[in-house]
Amino acid sequence: MSDNKIGRRDICKGFLALGGIALTGAAVKGQEAKPSPTPAPLDPILQDQRIADAVKRGATMEEISKLRDPVAANPQEAIRALKTGNARFFSGSARRPELSAAERRAQILAQTPFAVVLSCSDSRVPTEIIFDQGLGTLFITRVAGNVVETSTLGSIEYGVEHLKTYLVVVMGHEGCGAVKAALLSPAERSRESENVQALLNHIVPAVSSIAKIRDEKAKMREAVVANVRQQVQNLKRAKSIQNAVSRNKIAVIGAYYEITSGAVDFFETDEDLRLAGNYGERCGKWRSHLA
Numbered sequence: 001m002s003d004n005k006i007g008r009r010d011i012c013k014g015f016l017a018l019g020g021i022a023l024t025g026a027a028v029k030g031q032e033a034k035p036s037p038t039p040a041p042l043d044p045i046l047q048d049q050r051i052a053d054a055v056k057r058g059a060t061m062e063e064i065s066k067l068r069d070p071v072a073a074n075p076q077e078a079i080r081a082l083k084t085g086n087a088r089f090f091s092g093s094a095r096r097p098e099l100s101a102a103e104r105r106a107q108i109l110a111q112t113p114f115a116v117v118l119s120c121s122d123s124r125v126p127t128e129i130i131f132d133q134g135l136g137t138l139f140i141t142r143v144a145g146n147v148v149e150t151s152t153l154g155s156i157e158y159g160v161e162h163l164k165t166y167l168v169v170v171m172g173h174e175g176c177g178a179v180k181a182a183l184l185s186p187a188e189r190s191r192e193s194e195n196v197q198a199l200l201n202h203i204v205p206a207v208s209s210i211a212k213i214r215d216e217k218a219k220m221r222e223a224v225v226a227n228v229r230q231q232v233q234n235l236k237r238a239k240s241i242q243n244a245v246s247r248n249k250i251a252v253i254g255a256y257y258e259i260t261s262g263a264v265d266f267f268e269t270d271e272d273l274r275l276a277g278n279y280g281e282r283c284g285k286w287r288s289h290l291a
C-alpha cells in the first residue's frame with residue numbers, strides 16, 4: 001500500500017472521529033504531516049452512513065468509491081493489489097477478506113470494484129480466491145476459454161465505463177479444457193454441439209499458429225498464453241477500451257494461472273502481449289512479480 005493511500009485512510013478516519021464534521025485544510029495538513037501510528041479502527045456503521053448520505057445527494061460511483069477505503073486508485077496500484085493478493089494465496093497466507101454485516105449491507109447502495117477480470121469458467125479457477133480479494137473488489141466475467149465476444153465485451157465495457165475500474169485482466173489457466181478442445185481437428189470439433197463449436201471458434205485462430213512443441217504440457221501452456229494474447233488484442237480493438245487506455249484511465253493486461261502452484265504470471269508490456277514470436281524467450285520473466 002502506498003504512503004498516499006495510508007494518508008487518505010488516516011484523513012478518512014479523522015473525518016469519522018470528528019463525527020462527520022469536515023476537516024479544515026489545516027487539520028488535513030496536520031494529519032498528513034504527523035499521521036497517527038495507531039489509527040482508530042474504521043467504524044463500519046459510520047462508513048455506511050457516509051455512503052448513504054452521498055447516495056442521497058446524488059454522488060457518482062466514483063465519489064462513493066472515494067468514501068470507501070480503496071484497494072487501488074490507479075492502474076498500477078490495481079496490478080500491484082492483484083499481484084500481492086495472489087502471492088498471499090499461493091504462499092498459504094491468504095487473508096480471505098471478509099466484510100462486517102454493516103459493510104455488506106452498505107454494498108447494496110453501489111459497487112466499486114477496482115478491476116475487471118475475464119477468466120475461464122473452470123471450477124479450479126475461482127478468481128476472487130486466487131487474488132485473495134473480498135466482496136465488491138473485482139468485476140468478473142467468466143466464460144470457458146476466457147474469450148472476448150459480444151456479451152463478455154459488453155460486461156467488460158460496463159465495468160470500465162460505469163464502474164470506473166482501473167484495470168482489465170484477461171486470465172487463462174493451466175490445463176484449460178476449452179483451449180485443449182480448440183486444438184483438436186475440425187472433424188473432432190464438429191462432434192460438439194453448435195454452441196460449443198461457436199465458443200471454440202473464438203479460440204481456434206489464436207492456437208492454430210503456435211509453434212510445434214512435442215511436450216504436451218509446454219504445448220498447452222503456449223496455446224493458453226497465445227489465446228490470452230489474442231483475447232487482449234481483441235479487447236483492445238473496442239473503441240471504448242481504446243479511449244480508456246489512451247486517457248490512462250485503465251491498463252489492459254494478460255495473465256496465466258498455474259493450477260499446480262497457485263501462482264499467476266502477468267503479461268503487462270507490449271512485448272509480453274505480442275501475438276507471434278519466440279515465447280520461450282520470455283520464460284525468464286516467469287513470476288517476475290515475485291522478485
Ligand SMILES: [Zn+2]
Binds near residue numbers: 120121146173175
Ligand atoms: Zn479453462
